[in-house]
Amino acid sequence: xxxxxxxxxxxxxxxxxxxxxxxxxxxxxxxxxxxxxxxxxxxxxxxxxxxxxxxxxxxxxxxxxxxxxxxxxxxxxxxxxxxxxxxxxxxxxxxxxxxxxxxxxxxxxxxxxxxxxxxx
Numbered sequence: 001x002x003x004x005x006x007x008x009x010x011x012x013x014x015x016x017x018x019x020x021x022x023x024x025x026x027x028x029x030x031x032x033x034x035x036x037x038x039x040x041x042x043x044x045x046x047x048x049x050x051x052x053x054x055x056x057x058x059x060x061x062x063x064x065x066x067x068x069x070x071x072x073x074x075x076x077x078x079x080x081x082x083x084x085x086x087x088x089x090x091x092x093x094x095x096x097x098x099x100x101x102x103x104x105x106x107x108x109x110x111x112x113x114x115x116x117x118x119x120x
Contacts, residue, residue, distance in 0.1 A: 001019075001024060001025065001026040001027070001097065001098060001099060001100055001116065002026060002027045002028075002029055002097070002098045003015060003016065003019065003026055003027075003028055003029065003095050003096070003097045003098075003107070004029045004031040004036070004044075004092070004094060004095055004096040004097075005028055005029070005030060005031070005094060005095045006030070006031070006032055006090075006094050006095075007030065009094055009095070011094065011095060011107070011108045012094055012095040014110070014113075015095045015097065015107040015108075015113045016028070016095075018110060018113045018114070019097075019113065019117070022117055024117055026097075031089050031092060031094070032089050032090060035086065035089045036085075036086065036089065036092075037086060038079075038082050038083060038086045041082050041085050041086055041092075042082055044096060044098065044104055045082075047098060047099075047102060047103050047104035048096070048103075048104045048105070048106065049103075050106075051073065051078065051081070052078060052081035052082050052084075052085055053068075053071075053073045053081055055085075055092060055093040055096070055106060056068060056081065056084075056085065056091050056092070056093065057090070057091050057092070057093055058091075060088075060090055060091055062088045062090060062091055063088075063091055066084060066088070068081075068084070068091075093106050093108070094106075094108075095107045095108070097112075097113065097116040099116045099117075099119035100119060101119040103119055104116075
């Protein structure tokens with residue numbers, strides 16, 4: 001299990017605290033320092049069953065500068081979104097937890113983190 005975090009994020013700290021309390025075996029990836037490649041972003045999107053716009057923090061300054069709210073949300077624009085996330089990792093929703101069964105969750109709630117823990 002791996003968790004993508006921003007240590008300044010309260011949701012990330014809460015997810016880590018819950019994982020620790022449950023004795024989970026996981027690794028931490030500080031994705032702002034260890035930026036995921038486009039291939040890694042595509043892989044985590046596949047695991048999440050989501051599209052890049054579904055995990056994009058659209059209220060961030062970088063999103064506004066890029067004009068993301070006006071970008072198409074379709075198959076033709078998918079790579080443009082993936083590239084933006086790779087170039088601006090602060091736009092990636094957090095925390096993302098990759099579960100042991102090959103799936104992933106966006107662990108913003110205790111329920112989502114527990115869901116990841118239950119996936120064996």
